Amino acid sequence: MIARVPSAAALQYRLCAAPAYRISDTSKVSARSWASLANPASSSVPAPNSAAPTPKPFDAIPSVPRVPLLGSAIEFGKLEPKDTGKKFHHVVKKLAAKYGPIVRLRMPGYDRDAVLVTDPDMVADVHRNEGPFPKRPGVLTWLHMRERRQVPLGVVFENGHEWKKLRLAVQAPISQPKNVNAHFPAINTATVQAMTNLEQGLREAGPQTLAGKDPFVMEDLVMRWTIEAVSEVILGQRLGALDAHPNPLARDMVRTVNAMGETTGPVVMLPTFIWRNQLTRTAREHFTAMEEMMDVTRTLMDTTLTECARDPAKLQGTFLGHVLQRDTSITRADLLSTTVDLLIAGIDTTSRTLLNAMNLLGRYPSVQRKLRDEIVRVVGENPNVAVDAAHLAQFKYLKNVIMETTRVCAVFPINMRFLAQDAVVGGYAVPRDTEMMLGMEAIAHNDKFFADPDTFDPDRWDRGGIHPFAHLPFGFGPRMCVGRRIAETEMAMFLTHLLRRFEIRPSPAPDDVVFNIVLATATPMPLRYRPLNGATAAV
């Protein structure tokens, strides 16, 4: 049966005035959280449009050539000859330019076609047909590793009822406001420590760096800060990732998250038998990194649980505590896989978005000034004043800055879904279970959907007129990012502290961005800082 779904163009394009974000009853995830500016007003499906034209057949969708084993990789390589896997976001844009906004292709290792869409109306068509248990394909190498180790797939890769069970277990502790707000003091303290580390780092790097003339490499510090914040929420304790001699487990985590990021793109472009048998160095490094991430998390979890057996109060309000106290259906193995998922999904995404935000704020001094003015108005000038939930609720421009950062510099170039039912997508009949690739980054950079798309213009989110499915940085529907509230809180907290202590000096745009699970700069993000007058002394 074809579900006739009217074009999303029929929806009202509303931004800030949108009523509470409503998702299917199967998910109790966040009501519209404070940074959710561009979420569609509702995910409910409008009444079918009986006047819709008969859909064109699936086979009429433009198709990318493919060969056995390699799928469409040869055509991908022609479009983007160098580092094709690492530049898959460019491939997506070039496919859209060559074949149009809907195209069939085959990923290496797959025996079925996927459909790539790069039009917000079609993204809406897909989400309206994702069903109450939205299904997303996994990364084949990650699935293989978990199957080999006989551990469950975890909340990111599980599907169906098993996913729902894990999702419900995760959701309350990490997305309900009262639970996230409970971690504010610890995240605040970690952020102050990160600011102290930054100032010390600038001093140690020399007067040119302290004066904001030479760049400062910030990746490691931001990543360690994110680990500190996420581990507070998940494990109920700070790891000491920001200490002068960081906890070795935190160091291992930075290393393995980076290695997983760097190796996934190239390895998934290889024929399956090559990575399965680990015939290349990158494939070997990839599997080693995944194994290590699992081992580090197991050690952390075991240590936490042993400590908490002695002092159960420690786990109060944390993800682990919540699951252990209330949910007997979650096994220890489920807990391990899902904790790995939360750490992987929560570290690189947030730290990359912050690095992007800082580079953009340096390049757009008037935006930075306007943001600092708002921060000082809401929290005050004294950098020692802690930031709390009431402050965050008052920010308006900060929300726009984060939203615009995720648009200009997305961390995920594509999102994925399987259709839950036969559907009409972009006027074509697409059968259920078809794998749909949503080219969100290509849409965000298309001047058809965003005026002057390369310009960092946070005010555009107040002007309205943006298609509600044109920018979904945290995804959409019951399967949208479960860590959104934590991510928003962390980023707001970090920028609020940073801009009260430092000026971000102008730097060039990063010249090379690669697909390392998330989009990341190939070399350190160009960033320069200068402490504001006397602001740092009292930390």
Ligand code: HEM
């Ligand atoms: C700026 C930061 C972040 C961005 C841009 C981001 C973005 C996303 C996106 C686009 C998805 C896919 C949603 C969909 O399929 O509709 C996702 C899923 C997910 N994210 Fe995030 N995320 C961020 C931070 C976090 C954090 C901090 C955590 C956890 C602490 C987290 C945990 C997850 C998990 C577990 C999923 C899978 C949810 C599921 O399949 O049910 N994310 N994220």
